[in-house]
Amino acid sequence: MIPNDELYRRLFRTSLLIRLVEERIIDLYPSDRIQSPVHLSIGQEAVAVGVCDALRPDDLVFATYRSHGFYIAKGGNLDAMFAELYGRMGGVSKGKAGSMHLSAPDVGLMGSSAVVASSIPHAVGAALSFKRRGTSQIAMAVFGDGATEEGVYHESLNFAALMKVPVLFICEDNGLAVHSYRHVRQSYNLVKHAATFGIASRRLDEGWDMLAVRQATLEAAERVRAGEPFVLEIATARYKEHVGVGDDFHFGYRGQKEIDEWKARDPLLTDKTLLEALRPEIEREIEKAVAFAESSPAPGRSELLTDVI
């Protein structure tokens, strides 16, 4: 890792933007300006940033309710994001989506779903269309380790393998489904499981390392673009509680030690020089987005039934 390397700096900057955005959300949350559940990705930024940086702009991402990171990493507009969190007309979806359903189809982030695993087959469907049209685009499904327990994950893998569609399955393995550890939920190893479908797969343990994530994704995406699905499992760590803006170590269901070990390798905590160099301009960017949200009008009654088909 070369700290002054341009690539590293770009990835670091986007990761830091995600972290500072979410820290701003933590600050704002007690004010009730954001009246909706938030699922913070603090600790997991390197996955979103490394993965999205490896994609082409016209590749599509289908993500989850923990979507702030992927929204920003794929290039979503920050003003529209904060206005969406605020439930305002200036939001991506005029406030009807909120934190759990962020999207930015103009930059390739399709609708995020709050029902675990439910957007996985959407990526497969988009990939099916890409294949039929002969475009070289790929589609990416992002999901947590818990999602792999759902039936539709297995249906999606089977179909993707059968039809050889260009879909990249990215598992963000933070080891937790809400408050349940993976070992009480899973009888399988995800990489070996993918192999039973004949799908190439890989696990990356260094999920804090943006460059490693990016490289692993580049290699996987190359195979996908050539016409086969791929499962890439990336270890990561959720610092905050499942939903909400607080810590949850005091509840005793998990230990702080494992997260502390992760934090010791987290570049956003260790690379203080770059952090301080970039922080002021990012904070200005965030303040501008917050100000935009504050000034954006709330949707009125005329919006209540608009967009129901």
Place this chain on the structure above:
Amino acid sequence: MTVTATKSQTAPTRVLSYAGALLETMDAGLANNPNAFIMGQGVDDFKGIFGSTTDLARKYGPKRVFDLPLMEEGMTGIAIGAALVGDYPITTHIRADFAFLAMNQIINLASKYSYMFGGIMTCPMLIRVVVGRSWGQGAQHSQSPQSTFAHYPGLTVVMPSTSQAIVDMYPQIIGRHPGPVVSIEHRLLYNLDFSVSASSKPIPLTSYVAREGRDVTVVATSVMVLEAMRAAQYVHETAGIEAEIIDLNSISHPDWDLVAASVRKTGRLVIADTSWLEYGVAAEVCRQLMLRDPGLLKAPPAMLGMASAPCPTAKSLEDIYYPSQHETVDAILTQVKGARHGIALPTEKSMTEGYKRFRGPF
């Protein structure tokens, strides 16, 4: 059995089975919409979804008509993903009951995609489901989930009752309608022949008058429209009663003004649905009329639907589980002439009798 079409016959007519109408509209849908494709279990096999997709795989190739693993939720999610990037998917369920496995995608995703994302994305698609009835379909091959689907804003739910309804409506849906459509087809209708006309005024994606009358309004769905038509013919011949039949046709977007205007004219109402009455179409018809004018009816309405139980397989029970032709005629006569109408009921019991030469398999 030929059931005469319901519209005024000025245009040239031809005879077309329900399955034939489906095959014709599927074929035209693929021909006219290069982005359309059909997927579902068995769509490319020799039975072709009861003849509604036969030979289309050969004609359009495996990229546009293809078989799937058993994966109802995955299939529907794949359809959503394909629709989001501009394709028009058509999915099939040979029994409506199997669509329950896809409910997460239909209800939580497809129905909400437009609204939940503020109108910046839509997932237009056609989900075809087939309701089974008779020959021991039992509890899990017979359900008719129109009110289930129509309960959720964002879905368009239609129940074509004739070949005419299919040839008129499907071209308005495939590649045209901006959102997800669930079409609830009825297996009993598939092998029936209908007269079809090339009308300049196609059946819309809402309710229409299938038979005009002055004495009683019958609001019906799917195969019950045919039951009602036959009953109307019977009471016309035996008692001079003119029943007005409204094919509700769209369960999600009915024409309530049309229904209310008819009931205002007749003052009497029979509701004939293919599913359970509780929290169903019958309940919604009553709610809509009550909201408009609680004084519209001269007598409490009659309601025909499935008995309040899962569907039994035994024929002796199945025969009394569904509303019979007896009951339909009796309900109409009772509305107009009272319970002591004294008019003999027909000998033929129901559509299943008209279908009696059929011996399966389904």
